[in-house]
Amino acid sequence: MRVPFEYAVIRLVPRVERGEQMNVGVILYCQGHDFLGARTHLDADRARALSPDVDLEAVAAVLRSWDRTCDGDGPARQMKRGERFRWLAAPRSTMIQAGPVHTGLTADPAAELDRLMDALVR
Template sequence: MTKDVYEYAVIRVVPRVERGELINAGVLLYCQPRDFLCARVELDAVRLRALDPEADIDGVRRALGAYEMACGQTPGPLADEPLGGRFRWLTAPRSTIVQTGPVHAGLTADPETELARLFDKLVRV
């Protein structure tokens, strides 16, 4: 079975940027040889409220959902971008409540299975 290089970044929520505290809320995975780009997100609202009792849960959920939509065929500002361009745009550094961590790489024969494995390891408690 052939393995291909993939890149991924953890999607994290930093409710109070000045404090630097964060929770992992998703994984974004891109595999160019397989023409694969997908984000999987899940917000743990209880953990978020522990860091910031006044956090806008609905706003954070919408921002996380934007990562998923940007990966799909949904019309939007990134719809005409190639998958690699979308991944680079989504992983660009930003100082917002929802952001990605550093990009890491690996090898996989099945990007969908790798995304599920990373999600379980890095996001689920």
């Protein structure tokens, strides 16, 4: 049975003042399947094309923190999955941001997350 899900594209904005961005991941929340997950992929060459001095190690560390937050590590343990999704998807002016939240229907949120990664990031 297909149930609603929400997702947002995770973007790298290496120089916030310029507004240039590239997709580096997807975060997906499905309440009906009690699922929250993130998939990320950092293309170093594309990132350097936007900003030659971008700190790729720092970006990778932040992307790993999104995975840990989805998994409920650290302080996120106190939050429900939906709360974690809302916190990660909230607008912010940092190098790593979530785009607008979109919705869809799925029977398999993990497979949908992989499909969105292939379509929107890779």
